[in-house]
Amino acid sequence: MRWVNFVQQLFVACLSFGLCFGLHEDQAGVNDWFRQHIGSPALVEYSNDGNIAYSLSHETNSLSAVSADTGEFRWRRFIGISDSTRSNDLQFESLQVLDKAFRHVSKAVASVITVHTLKIDLGTKVQTVSAWDGADGALVWDAEVDPDAGTFSKSIFFAVGKAAPNKIKANRVVAVLTSKQLILFSGSSGKRLWRWQADESKTGSEVVWTDMWVEYTNEETIIRVIGKGENNLFVAALSVSDMKPISILLVENAGKPKGSPIHLRSGKRELAGFVNVNNSLTLYDVEKSAVYNHPLPKTLSDLMTANEDFNLKNVAFNSGASSYFTITSENDNTGECSQSTNAYFEVANNGKTVNSLSENFAAAAVTSFRLSPKKEQNGRSGTQYLVGVIQDCTKLEVKQLSVLGHMKSTLEVPDKENRGMIAAVFTVETQEAIRVLVKFDDGSIICVKVEPNEEALVEWEREEALAAVVGIPVSVEMPILSANDTSTNELLDLFNEGNSAALVAARLYSQALGALDTLKGLGENVWNLAKLVVETKGQWLVKAYRGELGASGYTDFEKSNFGFMHVIIMLTSHGKIFALESETGDILWTHYDPSLSNAKAKLFVTRPRVSGTLQPEVLVLSNTGESASYNGLTGALVSKESVPANGRIIEMMPVSFLQKEDEHMERAVVLVLVDDLSVHIVPKNLQSAFATAEVTTGKLTDQLRVFTVDPEQERIVGYGIISMGADLKATELWSMTVPNTYTIVAVGTHPNDPVNSPARHVGGGSVMIKHINPHLAAVAAVSEESATLLVSLIDTVTGKVVERFVHKNCVGPVNIVHFENNVIYTASHVTYQRTEVFAVSIYEGTVLEKYEMNLWTGVPETVGADDSASSFEVKTEKLIVSQRGFFMPHRVRTLAVSKTRQGITERAVLAGLETGGVVSIDRRFLDPRRPIGTPTKQEAEEGLIAYFGEIPVIPQKIITYLNEVQNIDTILTIPTNLESTCLVLIVGIDMFYARLQPSLGFDLLAEEFNYALLIMLTLGLCIGVWFMSRALRQKRLAKKWK
Structure with missing residues (x-):
């Protein structure tokens, strides 16, 4: 055989x-999503072909590029600040894209030019000119402008030489005009070529230069600069070829300028235009030395006469046969669009004619269709259009500026309530259409495409408010998907709140439902597989055998059953609330509230999941005196009420103590402390029930202790709550003030998460009892004078300082994470320029020996068998506090810790790095009991590893993989129904989401199985x-x- x-x-x-x-197959990144943002744009310019939109944003301090066709993110580069942190001291002055005539220059020449002003120490401002490669955003060169050059006025990029615009190999020059100087830089290297400053002895007074343009003659290249003195207009001519001034002309008969002079062009005439003190428009023909005065519309002239403080600025648009400009009030950036005054004009007939185009636009731009030769009509190369926003900022209009008539296309803003008013418009013309980038008050941008004789259409949109998330996001659970949703969610309540038996029963029942659904679909799956084998002629079997078939992933039911599907809710600085689906990152709903844009607001989850017929709820509480509750799944407004303005949020408590109010069992209330020490409950309808609530040990308010941190007075105060009928009052029990030179920079409170084991097994079989105090807070204060960090562990019930640590040569930023009996915090070391990491573990003074705990002795009282902690208990033995210092080679921006449902899985500390990655640090590396030198037998048995100062950043432990989340502010961890898995959302300018398994997936098969x-x-x-x-x-x- x-x-x-x-x-x-x-x-x-x-x-x-x-x-x-x-x-298994490698599925790294399959369960992740990564969202990149450019921020709400301040300046926008398009590439020459109109395919790429470049933007500068103050929210991200960056230059970014997106596809003009689809809005897809291309690249982003941070400007002005080396560590890419956000700052209000950065001002973007100019953004320019290389002209079409220069597209064939050497690759060494950048195609995007930016100018920015950065305020540094002692109020000094530095202006920097930067050149960037438009294809990938690489920095080609940057150069600084002299500090005494004055404020920025304008920058241009041009070629030097005879008929230079038509010469491919002509020298390129970047000219920067400030209020006092003109500086020329080499376009290829950034080297400063020339600096010119007018001689006050020749001008008679200090001249503020405001605008410039380039002229080409047969002999040389000339820059003309215009500015205003105390009572006159000045025009200067400078030779770029010879690097010397030619003339400075004082225009005596032009009148006294009221606004800043600007450059205009009509036909072949170069004009200087400004508003004079008589509230009329003055145009000066540079070539003919002729002055033309044009009256302004009566409404605008009367407004200027009545308001002496009416500040004007003149902005020039496209130049051509006609020139277009606007006269705009200075308050047009306040966001109150209807309060802006804007008038738009056309300059024609060599400056002899000025036509008023519109008086009711709040913001506008003039552009034109660049028609191809085959589409030219009547010898014209294009038609001018005015793209504007009507005064109430709710509609976008496109008007054709032609003697043949006016083409009008109107697009009403979609979702006006959810976007706010239009804040700005940016246009680009192509051969086929006009594209308009519209920015809204809520931070979103849309791209509108306008074709001749067609209605305007929205091509794409981006929610750039997500680049400026404030506070900490929150999450609510989505209901489990099943044929019997009601019973499933009732069992989920047991799973979350019930005892161990209910937990097991609910888990088994949910798994039985899953198995039943699997059996129902088994026959269908077998039939489909058989058909697939026949259709592929057996190749599917070969691929399956080789493991080449991609993982189909969990079904929606499995994701829901495992607790992976959450709604993550966050608030942005624009006042817009977003709700994202955790598994995909899709936006489920949004709500825009302008009152939240300048307010300090916080989000609270008052009902975390579906409870019977009640839906999850999220509370938004701001210092403006309003609170609103929203349905966490749909965004529908549930209730809205007023609260004391500028109240301090002191506590958030579940409403499980209201035994008679079954409909409130799954809710939580927020306690707000007002300056007069009165305490208010949000929502208000639970105020009376809260004041009279009873617990097993007596009245609830008699045992409630809260504390606040006042960063202005550098004071920590503990309060008790007294109920007087339905009213609540706070009484001060203790207070603590940090030393005079110190500033409170961070506070870390105990999250009161589930703890699997209250003890730790040490070598030799002994047991150390963890000191788990939910009232313990870590308060960090920094003295900049002495470069000292002071960290105090305070019992917030009694005000007792459990331990205090002093770290020399350490300053902020300080990050603190507190879990179980551990406190981890980071600081910056002044001398070594690195991040110091400090780990603290606290144990009870009693150490149980090997045979001290057995079946006959029971559980010692020090373990806390009744699942409670008392700050007033008299300790017979001193606590054992272990502390150890480490360091990391990267700067740490934030800290977090993994969180699971029952606390069984080993905790992992998550550190958000300045490089944009998040590393998962094994708790063993942060154990303060790590021995110096080779571990003994007992220490090795305990699992301790030898002490080494540096905490390694293991590439395999970077959960963001190769993705860089810039400016990480928050790391949100969410437990799931699987003990091995938690969800992680990393929020900064960008967002990254992943599933994390600190102890691997010990309770499920891998998704790629x-x-x-x-x-x-x-x-x-x-x-x-x-x-x-x-x-x-x-x-x-x-x-x-x-």
Whole structure:
């Protein structure tokens, strides 16, 4: 029976070969999503072909590029600040894209020019000119402008030489005009070529230069600069070829400028235009030395006469046969669009004619269609259009500026309540259409496409308010998807709040539902697989055998059952609330409230999940005196009420103490402390019930202790709550003030998460009892004078200082994370320029020896068997506090800790790095009991590793992979129904989401598990067993016949 042995060996070989391929495949990043933002733009310019939009944003302090066709993110580069932190001291002055005539220059020349002003120490301002490669955002060069050059006026990029615009190899120059100087830089290297400053002895007074332009003659390249003195207009001519001034002309008969002079062009005439003190428009023809005065519309002139403080600024638009400009009040950036005054004008007939285009636009731009030669009509290369926003900032209009008539296309702002008013418009013209980038007050931007004789259409949109998330996001659980949603969610309540038996029953029942759904679909799946094998002529089996089939992923039911599906809610600085679906990052709902844009607001989850017929709720509480509750799943407004303005939020408590109010069992209330020490409950309808609530040990308010931190007075205060009927009053119990030179920079409170074990096994079988005090807070204060960090561990019930640590040469920023009996905090070391990491563990003074705990002795009282903690308990032995210092090579921006449902999984500390990554640090590296030198036998038995100062950043532990989340502010961790898994959301300018398994997936099969190969192996094994059994029976039968 050689063939039988051959079949046996072949079967074993095939089985081994299949196992070598493995049942898993690399699915790194499959369950993650990454969202990149550019921020709400301050300036926008388009590439020459109109395919890329470049923007400068103060929210992200960056230059970014997105596709003008789809809005897809291309690249982003931070400007002005080396560590990419946000600052209000950065001002973007100019953004320019290389002109079409320069597209064929050497690659060494950048295609994007930016100018920014950065305020540094002692109020000094530094202006920097930067050149960037428009393709990938690489910095080509940057150069600084002299500090005494004055404020920025304008920058241009041009070629030098005879008929230079038509010469590909002409020298390129960047000219920067400030109020006092003109500076020329080399376009290829950034080297400063020339600096010119007018001689006050020749001008008679100090001149403020405001605008410039380039003129080409047969002999040289000339820059003309215009500015205003105390009573006159000045025009200067400078030779770029010879690097010397030609003339400075005082225009005596032009009148006294009231606004800043600007450059205009009408036909071939170069004009200087400004508003004079008589509230009329003055145009000066530079070539003819002619002055033209044009009256302004009566409404605008009367407004200027009545308001002496009416500040004007003149902004020039496209130049061509006609020039267009606007006269705009200075308050047009306040966000109150209807309060802005804007008038738009056309300069024609060599400056002799000025036409008023519109008086009711709040913001506008003039652009034109660049028609191809085949589409030219009547010898014109294009038609001018005015793209504007009507005065109430709710509609976008496009008007054709033509003697043949006016083409009007109006687009009403979609979702006006959810976007706010239009804040700005930016246009680009192509051969086929006009694209308009519209920015709204809520931080969102949309791209509108306008074609001739067609209605305006929205091509794409971006929610850039998400680049400025404030506070800490919150999450609510989505209901479990099942055929019997009601029973499933009722069992989920048991799973979250019930005892151990209810927990197990709920888990088994939910798994039974999943198994039932799987069996129902088994027949359909087998039929589909059979069809797939036939259609692919057996190739599917080969791919399945090799493990080449991609993982289909968990079904929505499985994700829901595992607790992966949450709604993550966050608030932005624009006052817009976003709700994202955790697994995909899709926006489920938004709500825009302008009153929240300048307010200090916080989010609270008052009902975390569906409870019976009640939906999850989220509370938004601001210092403006308003609170609003929203349905966490749909965003519908549930209730809105007023609260004391500028109240301090002191506590958030569940409403489980209201035994008679079953409908409130799953809710929580927020306690707000006012300056007169009165305490208010949000929502108000629970104020009376809260004041009279009873608990097992007496009246609730008699035992409630809260504390506040006043950063202005550098004071920490503990309060008790007294109920006087339905009213609540706070009474001060203790207070603590940090030293005079110190400033409170961070406070870390205990999250009161589940703790699996209240003790820790140490070497030799002994047990150390963890000191788990939910009232313990870590308060960090920094003295900039002495470069000292002071960290105090305070019992917030009694005000007792449990321990205090002083760290020399350490300053902020300070990050604190507190969990179980551990406190981890970071600071910056002044001398070594690195991040110092300090780990603290607190244990009870009693150490239980090996045989001190057994079946007969019971649980010692020090363990806290009744699941409670008392700050007033008299300790017979001093606490054991262990502390150890480490360091990291990267700067740490924030800290967090993994969180699971029952606290069984080993905790991992998550550190958000300045580089944009988040590293998961094993708790063993942050154990303050790590021994110096080789661990002893007992220390090795405990799992301690030898002390080494540096905490390694292991690449495999970076949960963001190669994605860089810039300016990480918050790391949100969310427990799931699987003990091994928690969800992590990293929020900064960008967002990253992932599932984290600190102790690996010990309670489930991996999502990429190759079920097809498992089924094939199982079926193959069954067939092989049946075949071998049959062969064995035949062999035995044949042997008996011999």
